Amino acid sequence: MRSKKFNQYVAMLLSLILVASLWLPTQTVQAEENMKVNASAAILIDGETGQILFEQNPDQLLGIASMTKMMTEYLLLEAINEKKVTWDQQYTVSEYAYKISQDRSLSNVPLRLGETYNVRELYEAMTIYSANGAAIAIAEVVAGSETEFVKLMNKKAKELGLKDYKFVNASGLSNSDLKGMHPKSGTPEDENVLSARATAKLAFELLEDYPEVLETASIPKKSFREGTTDEIKMSNWNWMLPSLLFGYEGMTGLKTGTTDFAGSCFTGTAERDGRQLISVVMNAKDESGKSSPEARFVETKKLLDYGFDQFEQKEIFKKGYQVKGQEAVDVPKGKSKQVAVQTETPLVLNVKKGENTKYKPYIEYKSSVLNEENQLEAPVKKGEVVGFLSAIPEKGEPVKYLTAEEEKQANSPVVVKETVEKANWFVLSMRAIGSFFSGAWSGLVDMVTGWF
Incomplete structure (x- = not known):
């Protein structure tokens, strides 16, 4: 100085x-x-x-x-x-x-x-x-x-x-x-x-x-x-x-x-x-x-x-929080077709005392992990991070951070709850056959329904 x-x-x-x-x-x-x-x-x-x-x-x-x-x-x-x-x-x-x-x-x-x-x-x-x-x-x-x-x-x-x-x-x-x-x-x-x-x-x-x-x-x-x-x-x-x-x-x-x-x-x-x-x-x-x-x-x-x-x-979303309607992610080639996801840590914000601002949850999925349909490729390990949860105020200014890096680090990681192994060829074949007949049956029903 x-x-x-x-x-x-x-x-x-x-x-x-x-x-x-x-x-x-x-x-x-x-x-x-x-x-x-x-x-x-x-x-x-x-x-x-x-x-x-x-x-x-x-x-x-x-x-x-x-x-x-x-x-x-x-x-x-x-x-x-x-x-x-x-x-x-x-x-x-x-x-x-x-x-x-x-x-x-x-x-x-x-x-x-x-x-x-x-x-x-x-x-x-x-x-x-x-x-x-x-x-x-x-x-x-x-x-x-x-x-x-x-x-x-x-x-x-x-x-x-x-x-x-x-x-x-x-x-x-x-x-x-x-x-x-x-x-x-x-x-x-x-x-x-x-x-x-x-x-x-x-x-x-x-x-x-x-x-x-x-x-x-x-x-x-x-x-x-x-x-x-x-x-x-x-x-x-x-x-x-x-x-x-x-x-x-x-x-x-x-x-x-x-x-x-x-x-x-x-x-x-x-x-x-x-x-x-x-x-x-x-x-x-x-x-x-x-x-x-x-x-x-x-x-x-x-x-x-x-x-x-x-x-x-203030804790906005607790550890283990699941967003309504996004409780699970598809794993098309897994032994289980879906896997549950939840927050790994609580999401905590500095909020004005006495204010009762309501926040909407928003998950930004990792493009490096999920495909364009937000599906996971098996195998999937328990605890794998698939995205990040942020809190968006329903009214007022968005939450501000020094840079995008701090914003990302402040958000809560969204992880899979359990391991999902890749399904073997037989299971995948049976699913494909089942999907084929299910689609054919649905098409037949639609056609007959159309007659009347």
């Missing part, structure tokens, strides 16, 4: 304390139709399914500042998981990482030129304190250079299904702040940009694949190089962690960001009563229209309160 200069933060302390004194639980949360977030874009999703609970200008490309570091975290954790990098691996500080780290008008822990640091302490400095020099160091560890790392960032964004994105460096700083040493693939004017939807998708994938990131992101305070002459007290820029200035019940992460280009941004994660929410605010502003660090927390609180207070998780 690019922070304001330290003395500017000190000057703002009194106003922050005043705002924090008003940091009380809201008595009433606005309905969505009246909900307005003071930010250029915002989104709120269920952290388990990706269901969208609120969105405001979700698809416009905007600056993300140090929320960029979520991708840097992802790529490092992936490299650790794949054993390409280890936590105790040593890194020797490059001139680039050194020069950026010495700029204390930016968020940094100063690194000594030519000194060695292990990957874990660099990761903690980046994740807790948003240290920009440490982010560059991690990029060099993973890819050899930040230029190569940026290629990995954009490649991974595509793999993860982000729709609107452009990564130009590993830290989230404006390229113009990188002292002429920005990645060769970009220009001094380039900025990291994502949409609110893509930012939420990145956070969703990070938490799904590497939930351990929250173990570090939730640390409110820690010392860098404790016990040495280089020791620096790090305070997490996420002031909504429970013990910090804007403490919020259940807050667990995730990443702030501030630059002149992006304004004040924040991707927040919070858990209450087994529910996890992910919120994103971009270029948050106070009531006077001014971008400020505290504004992002005020607007995030508004979003999270809305999600926790106005929604509840």
Whole structure:
């Protein structure tokens, strides 16, 4: 994160304390139709399914500042998981990482030129304190250079299904702040940009694949190089962690960001009563229209309160549910001509409290398993997935998800209840003969009936 200069933060302390004194639980949360977030874009999703609970200008490309570091975290954790990098691996500080780290008008822990640091302490400095020099160091560890790392960032964004994105460096700083040493693939004017939807998708994938990131992101305070002459007290820029200035019940992460280009941004994660929410605010502003660090927390609180207070998780269709009229699927060449199908898991949605919306079940069959007549080819194994059940509101807006991928994953798999072996040639022959005579008899009956 690019922070304001330290003395500017000190000057703002009194106003922050005043705002924090008003940091009380809201008595009433606005309905969505009246909900307005003071930010250029915002989104709120269920952290388990990706269901969208609120969105405001979700698809416009905007600056993300140090929320960029979520991708840097992802790529490092992936490299650790794949054993390409280890936590105790040593890194020797490059001139680039050194020069950026010495700029204390930016968020940094100063690194000594030519000194060695292990990957874990660099990761903690980046994740807790948003240290920009440490982010560059991690990029060099993973890819050899930040230029190569940026290629990995954009490649991974595509793999993860982000729709609107452009990564130009590993830290989230404006390229113009990188002292002429920005990645060769970009220009001094380039900025990291994502949409609110893509930012939420990145956070969703990070938490799904590497939930351990929250173990570090939730640390409110820690010392860098404790016990040495280089020791620096790090305070997490996420002031909504429970013990910090804007403490919020259940807050667990995730990443702030501030630059002149992006304004004040924040991707927040919070858990209450087994529910996890992910919120994103971009270029948050106070009531006077001014971008400020505290504004992002005020607007995030508004979003999270809305999600926790106005929604509840509700089981729409239970496990083992069978859709009326679609209780079975034909298996023409099976020992049994049909097999029963049912949902493998309950279908759960976030719904507005007090609303009694009725939902219609809809099964989308897998074309790779069923033919055009929605018939199965024997043999069929018990538990085989033949489709997915979704819930369609009879009235109002359809249920929204981050992407089609999350929507599919949130739906309940429809499976066959029992194994059906393929019928042998004799049984199939007898069925064919029976079908022939049945058809002939029906034709004869129709003909005689026609005489009268």
